[in-house]
Amino acid sequence: xxLRELNEKRGRLVTQARxxxxxxxxxxxxxxxxxxxxxxxxxxxxxxxxxxDIAREQRMAAAEERIARAAEEERRRQRPTGVDTEQRGQSExxxxxxxAVFHKFLxxxxxxxxxxxxxxxxxxxxxxDIEKRIQTGGTNTAGGYTVPVELQNMLVKAxxxxxxxxxxxxxxxxxxxSGNALPIPTTDDTGNTGVQGTEGTALTDDGSADAxxxxxxxxxxxxxxxxxxxxxxxxADSIFNMEALLADLLGERLGRLAxxxxxxxxGTSAPNGIVTxxxxxxxxxxxxxxxxxxxxxxxxxxxPAYRQSPKVAFQFNxxxxxxxxxxxxxxxxxxxxxxxxxxxxxxxVLGYRYYINQxxxxxxxxxxxxxxxxxxxxxxxxxxxxxxGVLRERFWPDLGIAGxxxxxxxxxxxxxxxxxxxx
Numbered sequence: 261x262x263l264r265e266l267n268e269k270r271g272r273l274v275t276q277a278r279x280x281x282x283x284x285x286x287x288x289x290x291x292x293x294x295x296x297x298x299x300x301x302x303x304x305x306x307x308x309x310x311x312x313d314i315a316r317e318q319r320m321a322a323a324e325e326r327i328a329r330a331a332e333e334e335r336r337r338q339r340p341t342g343v344d345t346e347q348r349g350q351s352e353x354x355x356x357x358x359x360a361v362f363h364k365f366l367x368x369x370x371x372x373x374x375x376x377x378x379x380x381x382x383x384x385x386x387x388x389d390i391e392k393r394i395q396t397g398g399t400n401t402a403g404g405y406t407v408p409v410e411l412q413n414m415l416v417k418a419x420x421x422x423x424x425x426x427x428x429x430x431x432x433x434x435x436x437x438s439g440n441a442l443p444i445p446t447t448d449d450t451g452n453t454g455v456q457g458t459e460g461t462a463l464t465d466d467g468s469a470d471a472x473x474x475x476x477x478x479x480x481x482x483x484x485x486x487x488x489x490x491x492x493x494x495x496a497d498s499i500f501n502m503e504a505l506l507a508d509l510l511g512e513r514l515g516r517l518a519x520x521x522x523x524x525x526x527g528t529s530a531p532n533g534i535v536t537x538x539x540x541x542x543x544x545x546x547x548x549x550x551x552x553x554x555x556x557x558x559x560x561x562x563x564p565a566y567r568q569s570p571k572v573a574f575q576f577n578x579x580x581x582x583x584x585x586x587x588x589x590x591x592x593x594x595x596x597x598x599x600x601x602x603x604x605x606x607x608x609v610l611g612y613r614y615y616i617n618q619x620x621x622x623x624x625x626x627x628x629x630x631x632x633x634x635x636x637x638x639x640x641x642x643x644x645x646x647x648x649g650v651l652r653e654r655f656w657p658d659l660g661i662a663g664x665x666x667x668x669x670x671x672x673x674x675x676x677x678x679x680x681x682x683x
Contacts, residue, residue, distance in 0.1 A: 261313070263314060263317055263318070266310055266313055266314050266317070267314065267600070269310055270307060270310045270311065270314070270598070271598070271600075273303050273304070273306055273307040273310065274307060274598045276303050277300045277303040277304050277307065277585075278594065280296045280297075280299045280300040280303065281296065281297075281300050281586060283296050284296050284297070297586075300586070301582070304582065304585060307598075308578075319421070322417075357382055358382055358383075358385070358408055359408035359411075361375065361379045361382045361383050362383065362407075362408050362411075363408075363502060364379065365379075365383055365650075366490075366502060366650070366659065367492075367496040367502070368496075369492050369652060369657070369659065370650040370651075370652045370659050371652065407645055407646045407647065407648055408503075411503045411506060411507065412645050412646055414503055414504070414506075414507035414511065415506070415507050415510060415511045415514065415646050415663070416511075416646075417507075417511070418507045418508065418510075418511025418512055418514075418515055419511050419514050419515035419518060420515065421511075421515065422511075422512055422515030422516050422519060423515055423516065423518065423519020423520070423522075423523070423617060423618070423619065424519070424575060424615035424616075424617055424635075425518065425519045425522035425523055425534065425617065425619075425638075425640070425669070426515060426518045426519055426522065426640065426667075428640075430571065430573070430615060430635050431522075431534075431571070431635050431636065431638045431639070431640050431669075432571075432636050432637070432638065432639045432640070433639070433640045433641075433642060434478070434639055434640070434641045434642070435642050435643075436480075436641065436642070436643055436644075437643075437644055438643070438644075439479075439480030439643045439644075439666055440480075441477050441478070441479055441480075442477065442478040442479075442641060443476075443477050443478075444476050444477070444478060444639065444670070444672060476670050476672060477670075478639065478641035478668045478669075478670055479641075479668045480641065480643045480666045480667070480668060481521075481529070481530055481531065481666065481667065481668055482664065482665075482666050483514070483517050483518065483521065483664070483665055483666070483667070484649075484662055484663060484664040484665075485509075485510050485513040485514055485517070485662050485663040485664075486513075486662060487649075487651060487654075487655075487660040487661065487662045488509050488510065488513075488660070488661050488662065489655055489658050489659070489660060489661075490505070490506075490509070490655075490658060490659040490660070490661040491658055491659075492657055492658055492659055506648070506661065509661065510646075510648070510661065510662075510663035511663075513663065514646070514663050514665055518665065518667060519617065519618075519619050520619040521533065521667075521669070522534065522638075522640060522667075522669040523535055523617055523619035523620060524536055524619055524620075525669065527670075531640075531667070531668050531669035531670070532669060532670050532671065533619075533669065534575075534631060534635070534638050534669070534671055534677060535619075535620060535621075535628050535631055535679060537638075537670065537671035537674060537677070538628070538631050538633070538671065538674065538677040538678055538679045539674050539675065539677075539678055539679070540678065540679060540681060541557070541558045541561030541562065541632065541678025541679055541680060542554050542557045542558040542561055542678070542680045542681070543680075543681050543682075543683060544629075544680060544681065544682045544683055545683060546682065546683055547624065547625040547626070547682045547683045548623060548624070548625075548682070549583065549623065550580070550583060550584065550587070550623065550629065550630065550680065550682075551587070552587040552588060552589050552590075552595055553590075554680060555584070555587070555595060555609070555610060555630070555680070556589075556610065558630060558632050558678060558679075558680045559610060559612070559632055561678045562632060562633045562634075562675075562676070562677070562678050563675060563676075566633055566634040566637070566675070566676045567634075569634040569636055570636070571634055571635045571636035572612060572613075572632075572633060572634050572635070573612055573613040573614055573615060573632070573635060574609055574612055574613070574614035574615070574630060574631070574632050575614065575615050575616075575617045575620060575630070575631045575632075575635075576614065576616070576617065576620055576629060576630045576631070577616065577617060577618050577619075577620045577621070577622060577629075578616050578618065579622050579623070580620070580622070580623055580629050580630060581596075581614070581616060583623060584596055584609055589610075595609050595610050596608070596609050597609075597611075612632070623682060624682060625682060625683070626681065626682060626683075627681070627682050628679040628680070628681050629679075629680060629681070629682055630679065630680040631677055631678070631679045631680075632677070632678055632679075632680075633676045633677030633678055634673075634676040634677065635677065636676075637671060637672050637673040637676035637677065638669060638670070638671045638672070638676075638677065639669065639670055639671075639672055640667060640668075640669045641667060641668045641669070641670075642665075642666075642667045643665075643666035643667065644666065646663055646664065646665050647663070647664040647665070648661060648662070648663055648664075649661070649662040649663075649664060
């Protein structure tokens with residue numbers, strides 16, 4: 261199916277699912293109501309599959325475009341030297357050269373013997389970059405190399421796809437080249453206002469309106485994927501296949517890991533996850549369900565100043581979304597409204613965007629199941645570029661590949677994001 265056809269089918273499924281729920285009346289017997297709910301759930305399962313197909317088609321189109329650009333760049337790089345090559349070298353620096361050497365190193369079974377002296381020098385720059393950024397005594401960087409720019413972009417995109425908390429479009433991000441501790445000033449001035457003055461009277465200076473500043477600190481914690489076996493035959497086949505596979509193998513693992521830490525990290529020798537750092541906005545009456553009024557109360561537990569932010573939204577996991585899809589307000593309107601691919605309108609809950617975050621707990625006793633607020637107040641500090649470590653002997657004739665990233669996260673204003681907690 262084309263994207264247009266998939267989007268049209270998605271709209272039809274939503275209509276059918278709502279018809280099933282609307283057929284449940286006050287006088288509908290229990291067996292019939294259960295049958296209609298089961299039909300709704302089955303239709304929405306198809307809806308989820310269609311949404312996944314749409315996302316897959318979009319990712320495939322983007323990947324094909326990236327590969328086409330990379331292939332064209334490779335052809336340009338291999339053309340005879342001349343004015344165009346000279347200009348390209350000035351604008352792009354050594355990045356294409358490093359990429360080619362990095363691929364040759366992997367295609368040669370991660371053996372330095374496959375490289376000449378000049379190529380080893382280029383590759384060694386990756387090791388030196390790691391050593392500069394890690395700055396930890398005794399850390400073993402043997403076999404580790406910085407990721408080429410093209411692969412780095414693919415890795416980061418794969419990471420974003422596996423959770424919202426590493427996505428700079430959803431949270432705020434700060435990129436640094438080194439990993440030293442980074443103090444950040446904080447303040448909450450939403451409770452202060454100005455006052456009316458009187459002509460000829462001096463302005464009040466009693467200290468009551470002074471801004472109160474605090475300080476939080478962003479560290480640089482190391483996380484890795486553990487080693488993944490990687491076929492040397494595939495590495496030797498094509499630079500594009502190699503990059504796509506590494507993005508899948510490592511990007512998904514790093515993405516799940518980063519999202520989990522930035523969601524529920526303890527803040528002790530780890531990021532302070534957004535759920536951990538958020539404050540209580542509403543306690544649900546039930547341990548096993550969420551009521552529509554409770555979501556409304558959660559929204560209004562957050563100051564209106566934060567609700568006007570372009571990054572205000574909900575986050576919850578997919579099972580919680582399934583429960584929210586069935587909720588109506590006091591006027592019988594559904595809280596959930598599906599989006600429109602053609603107009604780029606996202607699905608919403610009570611008029612606000614939402615993001616699926618599988619690291620947030622299921623609906624169960626005492627769990628924090630929904631968070632809402634201005635995610636722009638959550639800062640993710642990312643240190644340098646991802647690093648890939650390679651081992652040969654342990655996995656011979658295959659290779660062992662591991663990804664390593666450094667990051668931290670902190671909610672700079674705890675009033676900006678609130679959570680709903682089950683009874």
